[in-house]
Amino acid sequence: MSIHIGIMGAGAIGVYVGGRLAAKGEAEVMLIGRKPLADAIAEHGLTLREFDHEDRVDADKARIDEDVRALSSCEVVFCCVKSGATEETAKILAGVLEPGTVVVSLQNGIRNPEILCAALPNNPVVPAVVSFNVIIREGAVFQRTTSGPLIVESRPGGQDQRWVDALRAAGVEVDEVRPLASEQWTKLLLNLNNAVGALSGAPTRDMILSRGYRRVIAKLLDEALDVLDGAGIRPAKFRGVPLRVMSFIMKLPTPVVRLVIRAQLRVDPEARVSMWTDLERGRPTEVDVLNGEIVRVAGEHGGAAPINRRIAELVHEAERAGAGSPNMSPETLLRALEDD
Ligand SMILES: NC(=O)c1ccc[n+]([C@@H]2O[C@H](COP(=O)([O-])OP(=O)(O)OC[C@H]3O[C@@H](n4cnc5c(N)ncnc54)[C@H](OP(=O)(O)O)[C@@H]3O)[C@@H](O)[C@H]2O)c1
Structure with a gap:
């Protein structure tokens, strides 16, 4: 059964990562974001541009919803908002996520996982570092502009994280390290x-x-x-x-x-x-x-x-x-x- 992954904050990183998962059908992806981007994807479909090729994702596989309640059925949610929005986002997530849903912070900065942890005591929070860059171009084109892996904190004891497997199967390079702080x-x-x-x-x-x-x-x-x-x-x-x-x-x-x-x-x-x-x-x-x-x-x-x-x-x-x-x-x- 495919894993349900939510993207909270469908912008450059969120749509790129969510789109990669959706493109290969490795996960059922629920994207939460704003209407202008939702309209652009509905009109053009989604294009993921790499250095040497691009992949097209049908609009219905990468639909952006504005209603955060859509995340309630997800097993994992990637937090992809800017750091200034983390506190507010953490409160919103606390109102909709089931206990146990894993929250992965794909954000820059050191303190976002702490802020998420404080507001979500019943959800495991996993820090991650995105070491590549993505820019948004006209026509719902999401272009990766630098190379580099997604570095995630591995679980104690090296237990599997299904969402990591899904990312790898979708072609995202993932490194696992523990602890992540030095990265x-x-x-x-x-x-x-x-x-x-x-x-x-x-x-x-x-x-x-x-x-x-x-x-x-x-x-x-x-x-x-x-x-x-x-x-x-x-x-x-x-x-x-x-x-x-x-x-x-x-x-x-x-x-x-x-x-x-x-x-x-x-x-x-x-x-x-x-x-x-x-x-x-x-x-x-x-x-x-x-x-x-x-x-x-x-x-x-x-x-x-x-x-x-x-x-x-x-x-x-x-x-x-x-x-x-x-x-x-x-x-x-x-x-x-x-x-x-
Ligand atoms: N872009 C990169 O290449 C890159 C690389 C590595 C790491 N990062 C990190 O990744 C994080 C996200 O960056 P980004 O560039 O992807 O930012 P972004 O393009 O601004 O995407 C975030 C999106 O989330 C939306 N959002 C925020 N709160 C929301 C809510 N409550 N409901 C629905 N949508 C909401 C924002 O809309 P509004 O703007 O309207 O609030 C925005 O469209 C940052 O911490 C950044 O440092 C980015």
Whole structure:
């Protein structure tokens, strides 16, 4: 019998993962989201675009419902809302889920699983890290723009998780580790560059291939690594590379970085960080659970993280201005960060 999987927050990640499951018929998928996307999928069907091919999913297999009660029959629910919506979403889920329904957080940031756990005492909550990116294009096209697995926390004793099997059978690369915390911190450290992508307006690939923007990213990363060291937090290596080495590589000349990226990571030339999309659409960003988390940890250990604090302020200024990305050059951004 196929497993019932719910997607709470059908956006870039939720529709991509839910769509993958639905495409292969590996699960009965219930997507909860907003009407504009529901209409787009109803009109065009769903397209899942990969680096080298695309898959079409019929509209009736990827229908988005607005009524969250549809999740009550699910055995597993993937929480795919932005971090700012987790608390409200947790309360909504508490009102509809059966005890025992597994809730998997596919969100960035460290604290979402805790928030879900607190509101859902009768549901096992599993943290996960999505290490690839997805963008939404016109016509209900969901395009994966970077490579990487879904990393999930394995269950104590290595018991099977049926939904993990379903994901793998649907072609999603899944790594299982326990505990997940060091992977979550690594993802957070890598996401510190989202603020740079948002403020620069540069596609991810151009940002990484710009020595000036890399200098900014390395400053954010170095400061964050010092903060985590002070707090006794040990992030995992990223694809075998310690994050201190990543920071060192960031400071090298661009041709060397180009070679390293080619060996390590596929990035679509059009990929942009989702924080840029948030600014462009006038939506709140997740900067407070990324750079803001570093500031918080620093504060808890009697230190400070002025560069991460300042870049979070710049993102908030851009949110308030409501005019999209301020398209800051590397020089302007560096000056603004040193302007304290
Ligand atoms: N996009 C990526 O490539 C990527 C990669 C790795 C991790 N992540 C993480 O995954 C999480 C989701 O990101 P995303 O980019 O997929 O966000 P997204 O595109 O904004 O998707 C979330 C969707 O959930 C909807 N939603 C929120 N509350 C809802 C409710 N109560 N009922 C129905 N729909 C609701 C949102 O609608 P409204 O906007 O109208 O509220 C939005 O359409 C974030 O934590 C992000 O950091 C994303």
